Amino acid sequence: xxxxxxxxxxxxxxxxxxxxxxxxxxxxxxxxxxxxxxxxxxxxxxxxxxxxxxxxxxxxxxxxxxxxxxxxxxxxxxxxxxxxxxxxxxxxxxxxxxxxxxxxxxxxxxxxxxxxxxxxxxxxxxxxxxxxxxxxxxxxxxxxxxxxxxxxxxxxxxxxxxxxxxxxxxxxxxxxxxxxxxxxxxxxxxxxxxxxxxxxxxxxxxxxxxxxxxxxxxxxxxxxxxxxxxxxxxxxxxxxxxxxxxxxxxxxxxxxxxxxxxxxxxxxxxxxxxxxxxxxxxxxxxxxxxxxxxxxxxxxxxxxx
Numbered sequence: 001x002x003x004x005x006x007x008x009x010x011x012x013x014x015x016x017x018x019x020x021x022x023x024x025x026x027x028x029x030x031x032x033x034x035x036x037x038x039x040x041x042x043x044x045x046x047x048x049x050x051x052x053x054x055x056x057x058x059x060x061x062x063x064x065x066x067x068x069x070x071x072x073x074x075x076x077x078x079x080x081x082x083x084x085x086x087x088x089x090x091x092x093x094x095x096x097x098x099x100x101x102x103x104x105x106x107x108x109x110x111x112x113x114x115x116x117x118x119x120x121x122x123x124x125x126x127x128x129x130x131x132x133x134x135x136x137x138x139x140x141x142x143x144x145x146x147x148x149x150x151x152x153x154x155x156x157x158x159x160x161x162x163x164x165x166x167x168x169x170x171x172x173x174x175x176x177x178x179x180x181x182x183x184x185x186x187x188x189x190x191x192x193x194x195x196x197x198x199x200x201x202x203x204x205x206x207x208x209x210x211x212x213x214x215x216x217x218x219x220x221x222x223x224x225x226x227x228x229x230x231x232x233x234x235x236x237x238x239x240x241x242x243x244x245x246x247x248x249x250x251x252x253x254x255x256x257x258x259x260x261x262x263x264x265x266x267x268x269x270x271x272x273x274x275x276x277x278x279x280x281x282x283x284x285x286x287x288x289x290x291x292x293x294x295x296x297x298x299x300x301x302x303x304x305x
Contacts, residue, residue: 026175029105032090038206039090041103044178046146047206048101049198050092051190057091057273064271095268095275096293099184099195106177145169145180145199156186162294167192185293216258218242222265222280226287226301236301265289 032041037050050056087107093100142149150169157164163186170179182195200206218240228234231248238244238257244267246253254270259280268275277292291297 026107027173028107029087029089029176029178034090039092040202041089041146042202044103044146045148045202047200047202047204048090048092049200049207051094051195051198053096054092054094054099055273057093061271061273062088062091091273093273094190095273096266096277097185097188097190098274098293099188099190100182101195102179102181102183104179104181106179108172108175108177143169145196146201147203148173150180163187165192216260218257219259219265221282222257222259222287224303225305227304229300229302235304264292 030043032039032043034056037056039048039050039056041047087105089103089105091100091102141152143152144150148171150171153168153170155166155168157166164183165186165188166181166183168179168181170177172178180199182192184190184192184195218238220240222238223240225235225237228236233249235247236244237247242256242258244255244257246255255267255276256270257265257267259265263280265278265280266275267278278289279292280290281288285303287301287303289299289301
C-alpha cells in the first residue's frame with residue numbers, strides 16, 4: 001500500500017494530461033543531477049536541498065514505483081494512454097513518513113499551453129473515482145519556484161484508508177508540461193511550506209544541511225523468526241547483520257532493519273525507498289509491533305526459532 005500511495009500523484013498527472021497535439025517547436029528537457037544531496041537543474045532554474053532523513057530515489061527504484069501506475073489507475077476506474085510520453089526526472093522521499101517530492105516532464109505535443117481552467121477541469125475529471133474521496137481542491141495564483149512562475153493546485157484525498165494532501169506546481173515550457181508535486185500524509189510533521197523551503201534559486205546560497213544523529217543498533221532480542229499470531233503463513237525473520245525478510249505463503253520481501261532509541265524498529269524494503277516503522281516490545285517470546293505510520297495498527301508475533 002505504501003508504494004501505491006507514493007505513485008498516486010504521478011498516476012493522477014498522467015491520466016489528467018491527455019492533451020491534443022498541434023505543430024510547434026518542442027525542446028526536450030535536460031536532466032538535472034544530484035551532488036552531495038543537492039539536486040540542481042539548469043532547465044528548471046532551481047536547487048532542491050535534500051531534507052535530513054530523506055532519501056533520493058534511484059532511476060531503478062523509480063521505475064518500480066512507476067510500474068504501479070497502471071494498476072492504480074485501474075483501481076481508480078481510469079486509464080493511462082499508451083502513447084503518453086512522460087519523463088520522471090527526480091524523486092526524493094522520507095522513507096518512514098512518506099512525504100515526497102516528485103518532478104516529471106510530459107511531452108504535451110504543443111508549444112501552446114492549455115488554459116489553467118482546462119487543466120483544472122481535466123484534473124478534476126481524473127480524480128472523479130468511487131475509490132477516492134476528495135475533501136478539498138483549491139487553485140491559487142502563480143508562485144515562484146526557482147527562476148520560473150508555476151500554477152498551483154491543491155488536493156486532499158482519502159485513498160486506501162489514508163488521507164493524503166498533495167500540492168502540484170505546473171507550467172508549460174517549449175512543448176513540455178513540467179510538474180513539481182509534493183505529497184504528504186495528513187499526519188505529517190512537515191508542512192508544505194517546510195518542504196517548499198528546500199527549493200531555492202540557482203542564484204541563492206545553498207544552506208547548510210541539518211543532519212540527524214540517532215544511533216542505529218540491531219537489538220539482539222529481535223533476532224530470530226517470528227510467526228504472526230493472526231496468520232501462520234506470515235513470518236518475519238531478522239538476522240544479526242541487519243538483513244531480514246518477510247515471508248507470506250512463499251512470497252518473500254527482503255529488507256534491512258535497525259533499531260533506534262525509544263524501541264523504534266525500522267524495516268527498509270529492498271528495491272523501494274520506503275520503510276516500515278514500528279514501536280516494539282517483547283515479553284515471554286511474544287513480539288508486539290505498533291505502527292508509527294498508521295493509527296490503531298498493532299500486531300503480535302511469537303518467536304519460533
